[in-house]
Amino acid sequence: MQQFTSTRIAPTPSGFLHLGNAYSFALTAALAKRSGAQILLRIDDLDRKRVKSEYLADIFDTLSYLEIPWDTGPRDYHEYEATFSQVHRMALYEDALRQLRAKGVVFACDCSRTTLLNGHPQGVYTGACKTKRLSLDTPGCSWRIDTAAAALPEYMQYFVVRKKDGFPAYQLASLVDDTHFGIDLVVRGSDLWESTQAQTYLAEVLGYPAFRDATFCHHPLLTANGQEKLSKSAGATSVRYFRRQGIAKEEIYQTIGRLLGLAYPVYGWQDLVPSIG
Ligand SMILES: [Zn+2]
Structure with missing residues (x-):
């Protein structure tokens, strides 16, 4: 092996x-x-x-x-x-989040669970907030990464990298x-x-x-x-x-x-x- x-x-x-x-x-x-x-x-x-x-x-x-x-x-x-x-x-995760922000590859998302389910029956995210251009510093927003150029499973499109509570996502x-x-x-x-x-x-x-x-x-x-x-x-x-x-x-x-x-x-x-x- x-x-x-x-x-x-x-x-x-x-x-x-x-x-x-x-x-x-x-x-x-x-x-x-x-x-x-x-x-x-x-x-x-x-x-x-x-x-x-x-x-x-x-x-x-x-x-x-x-x-x-x-x-x-x-x-x-x-x-x-x-x-x-x-x-x-936490400092390591925050450093990675800072890098993503500096690269301009993340956007803020203020969608509620209900909005997500209304947008797609399985809650698959279709990029609704990408064009909203909300400030990344908006309280209560999650950060999603723009995966438009990636071939990811549907369920992982625009996956969350920072949760609404400000903690890094899994x-x-x-x-x-x-x-x-x-x-x-x-x-x-x-x-x-x-x-x-x-x-x-x-x-x-x-x-x-x-x-x-x-x-x-x-x-x-x-x-x-x-x-x-x-x-x-x-x-x-x-x-x-x-x-x-x-x-x-x-x-x-x-x-x-x-x-x-x-x-x-x-x-x-x-x-x-x-x-x-
Ligand atoms: Zn959203």
């Missing part, structure tokens, strides 16, 4: 981690081990309204329960708060972080494929060649009953639920293997590599 320097596990503390998250992190660990990559634990906590301390604690509890290792990043809640929260990297923060930490292997669910396209485009605009050249592994999503997407609110698929039932970690891994339809038994993260060929 190709060798890599760094990969990351990037949970969001907006709910209790479920089996699909566990699979993603376990696969990341397995691929890191095979490819010589260091693992960074990066907690994506910029969506401040959804962050709860019990969800943060759940991240550490789940990783330790599943014995998924990591090399850099916070060892515990205290280190996370003191050093590793994305809040501590696409920007994730890209800046991956660049900052020298990530050259990104393992994520296939539901983030569109995000990868958006971030690759943003990397080109900002001049971050390392991200463009990184390797991406988009793994299949675990589903309940063969079709339903797992969600963080569904209690019975949360790792915490299993943990509290006193179920051994091997059983969790076996369940993941079953949900993936693997023909061989899985007892730990080390067994997962063959699942992506």
Whole structure:
């Protein structure tokens, strides 16, 4: 297998981690081990309204329960708060936003959720505010990047780089972080494929060649009953639920293997590599 320097596990503390998250992190660990990559634990906590301390604690509890290792990043809640929260990297995100502004590639958008849905049934943004030329300093506006020249999935056209609350949007923060930490292997669910396209485009605009050249592994999503997407609110698929039932970690891994339809038994993260060929 190709060798890599760094990969990351990037949970969001907006709910209790479920089996699909566990699979993603376990696969990341397995691929890191095979490819010589260091693992960074990066907690994506910029969506401040959804962050709860019990969800943060759940991240550490789940990783330790599943014995998924990591090399850099916070060892515990205290280190996370003191050093590793994305809040501590705000200057990096703001610098990237300043660069986008200086390049003249962003515009302010004051569309409400209702306006967006009225403009397009799925809420796909069609560039309505591009010609309004609102000041980027207008309070309560988001910043969108002009993607008219890019071949992006419909859902990512004119994607938001700065949210209405002034915080950097996920696409920007994730890209800046991956660049900052020298990530050259990104393992994520296939539901983030569109995000990868958006971030690759943003990397080109900002001049971050390392991200463009990184390797991406988009793994299949675990589903309940063969079709339903797992969600963080569904209690019975949360790792915490299993943990509290006193179920051994091997059983969790076996369940993941079953949900993936693997023909061989899985007892730990080390067994997962063959699942992506
Ligand atoms: Zn708008």
